[in-house]
Amino acid sequence: MQTVLPNRDAFTEANGIAAQQECQSRPLGRIGSLEVRLAQHADEIAAAQEVRYRVFYDELGAKQDEAQALDRRDADRFDAICDHLLVVDTALPGPEHKRIVGTYRLLRQEKAVAAGGFYSEDEFELKELIARHPDQRFLELGRSCVLTEYRSKRTIEVLWQGIWAYVNRYDITVMAGCASFQGTDPAAHAEALSYLAHHCRSDGDWEIRAVPARYHRMDMKPADALDLKSALAAMPPLVKGYLRLGARIGDGCVIDEDFGTVDVFVVLPVQAISSRYINYYGSDAQRFAA
Template sequence: MQTALPERNGFLDTSSAVIGTRHRDHSFGSKPLGRIGTLEVRLACDAAEIAAAQEIRYRIFYEELGAGRGSLKTAKRDADRFDDICDHLLVFDTALTGPAHHQIVGTYRLLRQERALVSGGFYSDEEFELKALITRHPGRRFLELGRSCVLPAYRSKRTIEVLWQGIWAYVNHYDIGVMAGCASFQGTVPAAHAEALSYLAHHCRTSSLWDVRAVAGRYSSMDLMPAEAVSPKSAILAMPPLIKAYLRIGARVGDGCVIDADFGTVDVFVVLPVNDIGARYINYYGGESQSFAA
């Protein structure tokens, strides 16, 4: 989730350029899920809106942050096989002129467990042992969040809040029990983030009940400094805003980090059981978005 909101969870495949909406729950997805001022959040309704979200992802992940898959440089879209089975949460600035897909200023990608299990799994399976975690909680519905990004001019508290209104309405509508997904530090050297990663390792780890480990062969330790050498204040300041936002509402991180050379990031895995979300955040987001969740 950075204030700049560039987070992604997927590998790239140009074979799925513009995808359809055959999996969509149209009775729910076409209406607004949240609103603050001129900003409105809802799910993508058609291929044009999904393509616009892919173009925004490309602009941020490739042009701004320097992700490296050259095969997409002609298409100018960040597209992968998971787009076809995901819902795409979009933020619109309704004050902008033109068709709806020209009003999109931010996006988040949502993959529900039931879709993932019949379509080859989650993206996070490539980096973290998510399937093992799901197996331990057969009574909970999991939701993978990723590919979050917002255009520079809209990187504000208000945009984050309207995104969370949409996510909370979605979670309530589909009776989601656990939100999870990758969150990233820029760069491919864990030691460059030693204090922040060590803080996560010492103070923000999941309980044994919710623990999830980086896959064998990709595991890198987050425990890079002794606990007594870590300054909580400077560690938190060094974290991407999205990770800080997850922690504030009750999320915890799994065991180990993973280097994603394609996107130039160090990834950690965030787990957030809905029951662990702080009451004040439920009241804040839930009270505003409850009318959108039915």
């Protein structure tokens, strides 16, 4: 009888896939009944796309094509190469993929390079920024959304638990991506955008600009005419959250007609994150990142 030996390459690949699936199924953070982890299969990615649709299209009025209107999903070509961070309310009834209440899309540099680029390259000169930092590992964050009834400090904190654990798991050194102001008129956000331009600009090796064809000035008011309190009050919570962590903002904003937003670019080197937040998320990150 001939003994048939297992194919070592196939065995290694199968074990690698199994290990990756096990890694993805582990929680990256937890507060009360809210748990944050990565999507494990197509049903969960589809459920995340449905949550995005409810927020971006039903609530905020983004433009949709016929396929999106039929499927009721926010989807594009980048979904296939991204990791999808999910906030799941474990106290809700039904299958797990129906308990998703928030999501964030994560695109690692190596996956973006293999696929031809990052999502935000259509709006900002991200390729040039990355070229100046060949020793860094970039992560693009995007499509952040949470269902209305879950927009609380607790949900934001569990999302950041997950992001911080993910950053540690994959040795990410720079987080970057677009953040949005609602509406397509930069002048409507003159106070906040001007504050960002005067006080929060990325500079030096970290400078990044909107692509020339889509560039709109942010410094619509002089620095000495700004009211700090009203400028901060006019900023979206996501932008304020990034600034608290130590992020800087690129030069120029971009109008996204499809989503009905004014976009700014956020750059956050991990080494720039305030020590208080490292200490706050650090212990959980080490526990969940393994």
